[in-house]
Amino acid sequence: MAADNKKIVKELIEAVGGKENIASVSHCATRLRIMVRDKEKIDQDSVENIDKVKGAFYNSGQYQVIFGTGTVNKMYEEASKLGVAESTSSEQKQEAKKQGNMFQRAIRTFGDVFVPIIPVLVATGLFMGLRGLLLQEAVLGWFGLTPEDVPANLITFTQVLTDTAFAFLPALIAWSAFRVFGGSPIIGIVLGLMLVNPSLPNAYEVGEGVAEPLTFFGFIPVIGYQGSVLPAFIAGWLGALFEKQLRKRVPEALDLIVTPFLTLLVMIFLSLFFIGPVMHGLENIVLSGTVALLEAPFGISGLIIGFFHQVLVITGVHHVFNFLEIQLLEQFGSNPFNAIITCGIAAQGGAALAVGLKTKSKKLKALALPSSFSAFLGITEPAIFGVNLRYVKPFLMGLIGGGVGGFIASLFQLEATGMAITAGPGILLYLNEQIILYIVVNLLAAAVAFTLTWLFGYSDKMKEELEKAS
Structure with missing residues (x-):
């Protein structure tokens, strides 16, 4: 089977113009995404006639070949072995800047940040579904139990499964944003964790009226950003750009100490006092609009x-x-x-x-x-x-x-x-x-x-x- 996949990838490489026409290769759940240098060299008919190819098209600056879930991972592995997927992330980003309009590039980048964290959100959703099923009165009744019979420790255990990903969502997003925009992912994780530090008023408790925001400078409300998306996304984007600029200017002997220190100091200040309040407000507007549409x-x-x-x-x-x-x-x-x-x-x-x-x-x-x-x-x-x-x-x-x-x-x-x-x-x-x-x-x-x-x-x-x- 591996030999068949290798043959398929070789045929695909030839059909898209050879290795010299391939800048980089990546993949999503179903598609092998090939960044080509000259799309005119692609032989569309040849690609569509290759075994296991279920369709192919050019979009958003990429030639996307559909193999389907599971199969695409194996094809990507074979492409890597053949040396066509070893472009650096910076090279891929530079090539991507040349292809697709601004909107297409923005959406592609947005997807690059969020796609890697979706698996844990899928798992969380499944945990929620299973908890909802097992704690239904009818299901408990099959075992002669009532909701009051469920041990408190078991409830706590299910909350660990269902609440963790959303409670620390800013850390996941900031990590992914730093990774995509060329910063140090570990700095992104720490920055995201700072946004949900227990010392800050919990966003859920503030929303319920149980806690009050902290007030800085007499008018800036500061809270934790549990479950928020945009504040962590913008902080991760700006933080990665800021870190890269620092590394260009800080002497190598001081880089290990100065760059992380200044990146975290400047970005947590901006995140809590400017990015957070502004983006959280925008987030609420977008959410309200979505809810209004869904409740039509x-x-x-x-x-x-x-x-x-x-x-x-x-x-x-x-x-x-x-x-x-x-x-x-x-x-x-x-x-x-x-x-x-x-x-x-x-x-x-x-x-x-x-x-x-x-x-x-x-x-x-x-x-x-x-x-x-x-x-x-x-x-x-x-x-x-x-x-x-x-x-x-x-x-x-x-x-x-x-x-x-x-x-x-x-x-x-x-x-x-x-x-x-x-x-x-x-x-x-x-x-x-x-x-x-x-x-x-x-x-x-x-x-x-x-x-x-x-x-x-x-x-x-x-x-x-x-x-x-x-």
């Missing part, structure tokens, strides 16, 4: 978000919603956004499934059926880029299905206990009284997209006409 009457928010979310997946800017989901979980302990977007994901799977079952083309069937399965597991890129978007109408039918499912999810106020997992695996975020409704809205979204695609969205005649035109 008659399921309007679900209809809009469920329809358009997969359009944003095409552009790659959907990572920006990680910030919103984190804020929803931190503030309310639940995530209605997840419940809506998962319908759009299931719908794209339903559309791809219709294409796979309806077509007589063995090649398309072999692509569409596994792609639909991948979508039902929460990864839609193979279905979108490999099937639905290629024939356009299946993608549109998937959008309609997502809108219908999102409408129902919003109407019944379906809410997840976590984030980042959707569709089938997303069931783990609804292990409470919502689980049946969650399954129903996803099946409904997929069924609508499947039916519309079968009736109006695809035919082999359409496939033949498209191939002739191309």
Whole structure:
């Protein structure tokens, strides 16, 4: 199997113009992201005909090749062994600056900061779901217990599992921001921990009215930033830039002492007295706007978000919603956004499934059926880029299905206990009284997209006409 993967990567390297045309290679959950020097040297047809490739496209300054979850990690390892993924992070950043517009680069950088911390937030969401399931009165009743019978120490243990990541979220974000922007990650961790130091009034307690903010200079309110995102992100970004400038100016003999000292001193002062209050205020405005949209009457928010979310997946800017989901979980302990977007994901799977079952083309069937399965597991890129978007109408039918499912999810106020997992695996975020409704809205979204695609969205005649035109 490893030999097959090595052969695939070699073919891919040749198809994108050889090693000399590759500046660097990275990957996300499903895509191998190749920073190419000249996109005109890419042989698109050759890439799409390579075994295990489920689609490929150029976006945001990168050539993105879809392999699917799990497979992409193995391909990246083979690429590393062949020496095409060994560019330094600074070289990759310099190359990235040349490609994509300012908005695309900003979104890509935002995603680079948040993607590495998502796994722990996923785990936290699963812990929340499991705790919610196990502590339900009905479940406890199976064992002859009531909520009062649950030991206090066990409750404390579950709180350690579910609360830690959000309590120390600024440390995770500041660490990742320092890493992305070229600073020392360990300084980022310490700066983030300073923002949630127990000596500061706890943000949750201040929000509940149990504690009062500290007042400096007579007018600046200072609190801890447990669960906050923007203050740590901005502090990490500026802190990394400041540290890099210091290292250029501080003599090497003094660098070990002076640079960390000044970086932490200056950045904690700025973070607590300026960045924190300003960004926390902005954070509250963004959160309020999001909540207002999600609380729009008659399921309007679900209809809009469920329809358009997969359009944003095409552009790659959907990572920006990680910030919103984190804020929803931190503030309310639940995530209605997840419940809506998962319908759009299931719908794209339903559309791809219709294409796979309806077509007589063995090649398309072999692509569409596994792609639909991948979508039902929460990864839609193979279905979108490999099937639905290629024939356009299946993608549109998937959008309609997502809108219908999102409408129902919003109407019944379906809410997840976590984030980042959707569709089938997303069931783990609804292990409470919502689980049946969650399954129903996803099946409904997929069924609508499947039916519309079968009736109006695809035919082999359409496939033949498209191939002739191309």
